[in-house]
Amino acid sequence: MDRVIEKKRWNNKRILTIGGITALVILIGGSYYLTSGKSKLNVETERITISAISKGPFQVTIPVNGIVLPITTIYLDAVEGGRVEKLFVEDGTTMKKGDPILQLSNTDLELSLATQETSVFNLLTQMQISRNAAQQNTISKLNQMADVDNAYNEAERVYKLDKHLYEQKAVGMQEFKQAQIAYDYQLKRKKLTAQILKQDSVSTRQELEQAKQSFERTQNALAVMRKKVGDLVVRAPVDGQLTSMDAEVGQNKNKGEHLGQLDVLSGYKVRVDVDEHYISQIYTGLTGTFSLADKNYTLKIKKVYTQVTGGKFQVDMQFAGPVPAGIRKGQTLQILLALSDESQQVLLPKGGFYQQTGGNWIFKLAEDGKTAYKVDIQLGRQNTDYYEVMQGLKPGDKVVTSSYESYGDMQELVLKK
Template identity: 70%
Template structure:
């Protein structure tokens, strides 16, 4: 009789088949996990910069370069041209006001001075002669007037006497008329003499005034010529240090040539160049700071030069409080200029990530520190050290701030230490 053989459920072949199917499924699942999920990249933590987001004081500042200049400078220009005959001091000398610096020679100018002095002397001599002539003429006219007065009195006496005598019929009418005519003549003569004296006096006065004005004009010209000759000796207009002085014995200097400058010992100011992009945000009263010899000093904008040259404009700044010891004219300082008031803000340190993300997202480190993932953020203002965070991050968060140039489209960074 035939015996029924029971068929085994789990044969070796069946188990092997199921194992193969399972392996294929796992492989497909793993492939899906690694390809269809978020892209990952292993990153060495030693080669990236991880920074902490914090809340603190924030101020919009820009770095600028400033040049140290004296508070007051007076340029030395040659008022007259000439040949350098003598140098009294050298560049860098501390000068007193009025102290000679150099002497020029100009024979033509000195000859003109001599001719002008001669002309003034001649005018003065002519004026004295005219005054003497006027005085003599006045004396002569006064003598003439005295004679006229005397003749008039005598004619008047005879006329009055004959008037009485003719009334008494002692003399004839002919004699009386002669006396009357003589009297009338002397009256007219006195009036004419008085008119002549007034005219002579007015004429002499006008002539003397004209001559005196001419003399004064020539005297002014002489004083001006003396000043021009005096300007051949160049003197310090104020007390201070002589700088940029470059003149040699025998050198011919033209009028208006810049000889140097005097820097007054009244302190320093800072002149800075700023990009024209900020011209609407810069005004007098803004503050700035810089570090010198490991100590911080403050500045304030005193003057803004609105003229733009080569895409830049200039400002003058003065020290607020203490002035650093040891700074020198022409020295360059690295300055931070504040464009806003200080406020509290959430801050993320600046880094190379911004060039890739434009500030729209950043890699935020997970709480366990093993990965960093993309998060959307919104940044606002910035200064040389920080960006102001408006959305997406909070104080205490840690983010990757170094460059993302080699990360491509990765969404997760796996942080590992090699």
């Protein structure tokens, strides 16, 4: 006898089909929810940095390194070349102006000096001989003038006497004419002799003046030569400390070759290297600060070297106020160089967020502090600690300033304690 078999309503096939459909619906619904709403990420507050937006004094500063140098350095070069014969002092010695440092020898200069001295002696001797000859010539001319004067006076006496006698008819015409001719001759002779004596005096003075000038030029040349020989002994031009000595006994030094330097110890300056990016913003008068032994000190730019080398240029800064006690040449200082005046601005502390956002947006905390969401911002200038906020944030706001590297494209952070 046949038995009716009851048909099962929930077989395995139907259950699996319904489960698959349900899973697909859930998947589609979840995908729609995730894509249609904001993407969120749970983060622990201990792993992030939350900073507050504030308003306060702001100044554009850059960190730079400076090296302490003497305020003045004088370079010692060989004025004349020669062989190093003797070193009077060692590197690092404190010198007084005029103290000898080293001695060079140069036989050519010494021989030239001896030759020049001989020339001066010979010229002086020749001048003396010329002066004596001129004096003898002048004496001779004066004696000749005396004889001419005497002859003239005698001719004049005879002429006047014969003229008187002739007028008295005491002498004849012939005798009177002879006296007159003799008188005219002696008169012409006297004038000529006086003219010769005058020209001789002028000529003698000119010769003596020329000889004097020649002697002075020769003496000046001798003085220059003596100075050259004297420069073979290198001396300290000012008070200071001898450094970077580069000379050994027996060494040959050419003219103009570097021998060392003298550091004036009356004060210090700081030589600072600055990135060429800031060359248009650097000028004399800007200030910088540094801390040493828990005290703050101020420096001021006194000179800007605009030549760029290796992407950097240099400036010299001097202390504006007290100088740190015990500061030494070659010491390195970490300086904050101010590029602007101080002003009140809205400030955002610096952080790792900038690498991912470029300063265009940031995660801002909600009022309840449980979430943080993206907001667009605009930043301006910056210094070592802060960015200047132009738009998007106000004092009192709190933002996440740590790195966003692991956040991807998340729109909102859920903060978990």
